[in-house]
Every structure is written in C-alpha cells, then in structure tokens.
Amino acid sequence: MEMGSNVQLLIGIFVVAFLLIAFEKWHRTTVSFFSAILVIVLGFLTPEEAWNFIDFNTLGLLLGMMIIVAFFRRTGFFEFVAIKAIRISKGNFFALFFFFFMLTGFVSAFLDNVTTVLIFSPIIILVARMTGISPFPFLVGEIIASNLGGTATLIGDPPNIIIGSAANLSFNDFVVNLTLPVLLVMVITVYFLKFLFKNKYKIDGKFDLSTVKIDERGAIKDRVLLFKTLGVFFFVIVGFILHDRLHLLPSIVALTGAVLLLFVTNYDPEKLLHEVEWTTLFFFGGLFVLVGALEKFHVIENLANLLLRFSRGELGLILVVSLLSFVFTVIMGAIPFVVTMVPILQSIITKTPGIHANALWWTLSLSACFMGNATLIAAAANLVVAGISEKTQDKITFKNYLKYGLLSSIVSFLIALLYIIIRYYVIK
Amino acid sequence: MAMPLKVSDLMSYVNPVTSDTPVAKVAEIMKEEFTSIVPVVDESGRIKGVIYAEDLLAPFIPDFFDLIEDFDYVTSFGALDVDVFSDFTYKLFLAEDVMQTKFRYLKPEDSVLKAIFYIVKERRTCLIVVDEKMTYKGIITRLAILKRLYGNGK
Numbered sequence: 001m002e003m004g005s006n007v008q009l010l011i012g013i014f015v016v017a018f019l020l021i022a023f024e025k026w027h028r029t030t031v032s033f034f035s036a037i038l039v040i041v042l043g044f045l046t047p048e049e050a051w052n053f054i055d056f057n058t059l060g061l062l063l064g065m066m067i068i069v070a071f072f073r074r075t076g077f078f079e080f081v082a083i084k085a086i087r088i089s090k091g092n093f094f095a096l097f098f099f100f101f102m103l104t105g106f107v108s109a110f111l112d113n114v115t116t117v118l119i120f121s122p123i124i125i126l127v128a129r130m131t132g133i134s135p136f137p138f139l140v141g142e143i144i145a146s147n148l149g150g151t152a153t154l155i156g157d158p159p160n161i162i163i164g165s166a167a168n169l170s171f172n173d174f175v176v177n178l179t180l181p182v183l184l185v186m187v188i189t190v191y192f193l194k195f196l197f198k199n200k201y202k203i204d205g206k207f208d209l210s211t212v213k214i215d216e217r218g219a220i221k222d223r224v225l226l227f228k229t230l231g232v233f234f235f236v237i238v239g240f241i242l243h244d245r246l247h248l249l250p251s252i253v254a255l256t257g258a259v260l261l262l263f264v265t266n267y268d269p270e271k272l273l274h275e276v277e278w279t280t281l282f283f284f285g286g287l288f289v290l291v292g293a294l295e296k297f298h299v300i301e302n303l304a305n306l307l308l309r310f311s312r313g314e315l316g317l318i319l320v321v322s323l324l325s326f327v328f329t330v331i332m333g334a335i336p337f338v339v340t341m342v343p344i345l346q347s348i349i350t351k352t353p354g355i356h357a358n359a360l361w362w363t364l365s366l367s368a369c370f371m372g373n374a375t376l377i378a379a380a381a382n383l384v385v386a387g388i389s390e391k392t393q394d395k396i397t398f399k400n401y402l403k404y405g406l407l408s409s410i411v412s413f414l415i416a417l418l419y420i421i422i423r424y425y426v427i428k
Numbered sequence: 429m430a431m432p433l434k435v436s437d438l439m440s441y442v443n444p445v446t447s448d449t450p451v452a453k454v455a456e457i458m459k460e461e462f463t464s465i466v467p468v469v470d471e472s473g474r475i476k477g478v479i480y481a482e483d484l485l486a487p488f489i490p491d492f493f494d495l496i497e498d499f500d501y502v503t504s505f506g507a508l509d510v511d512v513f514s515d516f517t518y519k520l521f522l523a524e525d526v527m528q529t530k531f532r533y534l535k536p537e538d539s540v541l542k543a544i545f546y547i548v549k550e551r552r553t554c555l556i557v558v559d560e561k562m563t564y565k566g567i568i569t570r571l572a573i574l575k576r577l578y579g580n581g582k
Binding site: 079080083118121122123125126129130131132208209211212213214215216217218219221388391392 | 490491492494495496497498500501502503504505506507508509511
C-alpha cells in the first residue's frame with residue numbers, strides 16, 4: 001500500500017469511529033477499543049508505540065478519583081448536604097433551586113459529573129414529589145450545573161484532566177484561571193434559567209414544607225467511614241494544590257488517596273473496584289491510541305497547519321477553537337473532541353513561538369465543557385439525568401431540554417469567550 | 429428410619445385466578461385465604477404466572493424510589509404520602525398486569541429440603557407446586573414446613 005492511501009485509510013478509520021461514537025449504534029468503548037486494535041493490526045502503530053500514546057496520567061487520575069468517589073457514595077455525605085439544603089431553603093422555591101444548582105456545581109468541581117447527578121437527582125425528585133412541585137426545572141438545572149461546575153477544576157471534568165495532563169497545567173493553574181469565570185457563569189446561568197422557566201414552571205414563591213419530615217442526620221450511613229473519607233479527601237486536595245511543588249503527577253496524588261482509603265478502611269478491593277467505570281477508562285485508552293496514530297502519520301500536524309492558515313492571527317485562532325468546540329462537542333461529545341484537539345493545539349503552539357499557549361488551553365476547556373450543556377446528548381451527565389427523569393411524570397426529552405440547554409450554553413459560551421479575550425489579550 | 433418428606437406431604441391449596449381477574453379480587457383472595465401467593469392459570473388449569481403480595485404492593489411505590497438506597501432520613505413524605513394513597517387506579521389493574529411469569533416452582537414429588545432451600549435462598553413465604561404438564565397443584569408454605577419441623581412431627 002502507498003503511503004498516501006495508508007493515511008487515507010487511517011483517516012477513514014478515524015472518521016468512521018467518530019461517526020459511530022456520535023450515532024451510538026455501538027457502545028462508545030467498543031468503537032474506541034476496536035479502532036485502537038485495528039490501527040495496531042493494520043500496522044499503523046506497533047504495540048509499543050500504541051502503549052506510549054496512552055496518557056496514563058489521565059487514566060490514573062480518573063481511576064484514583066473513581067475509587068475515592070466509590071467511598072464517598074458509601075458514606076451518605078452528599079445526601080446529608082442535599083437534605084440540609086432543603087431545610088435551609090425554608091420553603092422558598094428559588095432558594096432551593098439556587099442551593100441545589102450551586103451545590104451540584106461545587107460537588108462536580110471535585111467529583112465526576114455523572115456521580116454528582118446520580119447522587120442529587122433522586123433526592124431532587126423526592127423533594128419535588130414531597131412538596132408537590134415539578135422536578136423538571138431542578139433536573140435541568142442539575143444537568144447544567146454539573147457541566148458548568150466540572151469546568152472549574154483540573155479534576156472536575158475529563159476534558160480538563162486530558163488538557164491538564166497534556167499541557168502540564170497544575171491544579172492551581174485551573175483554579176486561578178477557570179474558577180472565577182465558572183462561578184460568574186454559574187450565577188448568571190441560575191438567574192437566566194429562572195427567567196426561562198418562569199412562564200412554564202413555578203420557580204418563585206413558597207412551597208409547603210410543613211408536612212415533610214426529614215432529618216439530614218439519618219442520611220449518614222457510616223460515620224467512621226465518613227471521617228476517614230473526608231480526612232483522606234482533604235489530603236488529596238492539599239496534594240493537588242501542592243503537586244507542582246512536590247513534583248508529583250495529579251494521577252499519583254489521586255491514586256495515593258485511593259490506596260490510602262483502601263488501607264485505612266480495609267474494604268474489600270474486589271467489591272470496590274466493581275464500581276470503577278472501566279468502560280470509560282478503556283474508551284479513553286482507545287481514543288489516545290487512535291489519535292496517536294494520526295499524530296504519527298502527521299495528520300494532526302496537517303490539521304494544525306490548516307487551522308493556522310484558516311484562523312489568521314491569535315484571536316482568530318481562539319475564535320476558531322471555540323467554534324469548533326461549539327459544533328463538535330455537540331456532535332461527538334467533549335471527550336473525543338478534546339482528545340483530538342489536544343495534539344493539534346500542541347502542534348500549533350510548537351509552530352507559533354510567542355503564542356499565548358494557556359489562553360488556547362483555557363479556550364478549549366471552557367468551550368468544550370460548557371457546550372456539554374447544549375443538547376441532551378452532548379455530555380454523559382445529561383443522558384443520566386434524562387434517564388432518571390423517565391421515572392417521573394416530567395420526562396426530560398431531547399426536544400424539551402433543547403431550549404434551556406442550548407440557550408444557557410450559548411450564554412456561557414459567550415461569557416467564556418469574552419473572559420478569554422479580556423483576561424489574556426486586553427488586560428494581559 | 430423415617431420416610432423422607434415430600435412436597436406433596438405439606439402441600440395446601442389456594443384458589444387460582446385467571447389473567448383477567450381484577451387485582452382487587454386477588455387481594456380479597458389473599459385476605460380471605462390467609463395466603464401471600466395466588467396462582468394465575470388458564471382455562472385448562474395450566475399455570476401462567478403467580479402473584480405475590482409484594483406484587484400488589486409494588487405499584488404503590490414511586491418508580492424513582494429504586495434510585496434511593498434507603499430512607500433513614502425521612503419520617504413523612506408530605507404530599508407524596510397523600511398522592512400515593514389517593515391514587516386508586518391500581519385497583520383497575522388485572523392479574524396479568526402484576527403477575528410474575530418467571531417464578532420458582534416445585535413438583536409434588538420433590539423433597540421438602542429443596543423447598544426449604546429455595547424458600548430461604550429466595551426469601552419467599554411460599555412456592556407454587558405444579559405437575560409435569562405445568563398444571564397447578566397447590567402451594568407449599570414456609571409456615572407448613574415450620575409446623576412440621578418444630579411441631580413434634582405433627
């Protein structure tokens with residue numbers, strides 16, 4: 001086979017794989033893993049090359065956090081916090097909406113979004129049914145808050161983990177550069193949603209909490225485990241803050257926390273490891289190999305050149321990256337898009353001395369994570385909440401979500417773009 | 429040496445219902461015959477399904493409850509308590525809507541030990557008994573077994 005036709009075949013595999021991921025005919029992990037094996041079998045990569053393209057820092061960080069989350073879920077801590085929020089709201093509809101929105105955003109900044117919505121959504125439905133209100137606006141708020149909050153930190157969302165690992169950005173870099181705009185977007189979005197919901201759903205005023213008898217203390221399942229988990233988690237966060245100074249990879253910090261918890265609790269690892277989302281890890285692994293093959297055959301470099309030629313200038317590049325995120329995150333999801341974009345941006349940064357590299361990384365992070373809110377299929381957490389909503393009378397469908405999701409993601413996207421331009425190009 | 433106990437030795441009979449029997453009638457049979465299981469049969473007496481007392485209670489549980497592990501923190505469900513018990517539409521359901529079509533059954537000639545094993549393992553109060561043609565023959569309850577085992581052999 002000629003070199004040219006070789007590359008065409010490789011691009012063909014990549015395009016077909018991403019189309020299959022987008023249309024979900026097969027499980028995304030099956031597609032990603034199959035494509036990775038295919039590029040090895042067809043000789044595009046040797047097994048050693050494929051192995052080297054896998055970003056084990058990303059996989060280790062995800063694995064470590066998944067184990068820590070599995071411990072958290074056994075404690076009942078988040079149920080405790082959620083019930084506390086219900087009591088603090090004192091029957092004020094918007095206060096409850098605001099608390100849950102911010103709480104979800106805060107928790108998903110540290111835990112993965114799917115876990116966050118799996119914890120809070122059933123409680124939201126329970127509260128809504130207990131008080132005779134519709135859970136719909138709360139569940140939509142849950143989706144949006146989880147995707148926004150996850151953007152705030154290195155560990156909040158897989159795209160950030162991939163970007164942080166590839167660009168060597170620390171936990172603190174993410175906090176310093178992203179937390180403020182995310183917080184701003186969250187506050188604006190919560191009021192924007194209030195405005196969108198006000199004609200169709202009750203979002204203001206009071207609801208009756210008098211007949212509801214709940215006590216958050218009953219939510220704690222295991223106090224000893226809670227203290228151990230919170231203690232280790234505290235050290236993990238300190239580890240993330242100091243990982244740069246300690247010359248430790250974030251994955252090592254997370255994995256240390258995970259094994260420390262296994263050690264101090266003496267939990268059966270076999271049971272606990274069943275809760276790790278191995279499919280997600282294999283999905284990532286496959287994508288890294290597939291995109292690695294494109295890198296080896298200079299496809300990524302050519303795409304980077306194309307992007308540079310097309311965008312004309314740094315601000316143009318920021319705009320192009322944002323718009324690409326806008327379109328492709330909605331079509332294929334944030335993770336495959338970011339895995340592909342990372343080497344492209346690395347190539348652009350290498351080719352363009354003096355370019356504000358971090359501005360590009362933050363643009364990719366903010367736009368890809370925020371656009372996860374655009375449609376019901378743009379992020380995993382969205383589909384999980386939609387699935388949960390099927391157990392209520394107010395189902396979230398692709399159609400009824402689109403108005404709230406797309407409009408709020410456009411608002412957050414524009415704020416992010418404005419933030420990038422002002423922070424990195426106007427103020428410098 | 430004592431003869432081994434067979435299912436037929438401890439079997440009792442509960443009136444079966446057909447698929448189109450309203451669940452309210454099934455509940456009445458359970459109440460009157462002190463049973464927590466009612467078999468559902470066709471015209472020829474062949475078993476089509478079984479209804480356990482839990483199957484009559486389950487429709488009252490809101491679907492989303494299975495997403496919540498426990499309710500230790502709840503004493504009163506507020507409006508939900510009222511909603512659930514004021515909804516009488518469940519009474520309009522038929523036996524075929526709530527019956528289990530995959531269920532454990534025993535043969536009259538089976539050992540009682542087998543019945544004990546399944547009752548304990550599957551945490552059932554009773555099991556259905558059918559012949560080789562799947563014709564309904566009766567039920568065996570854990571109470572009947574208990575009486576036999578702990579009641580001086582009577």
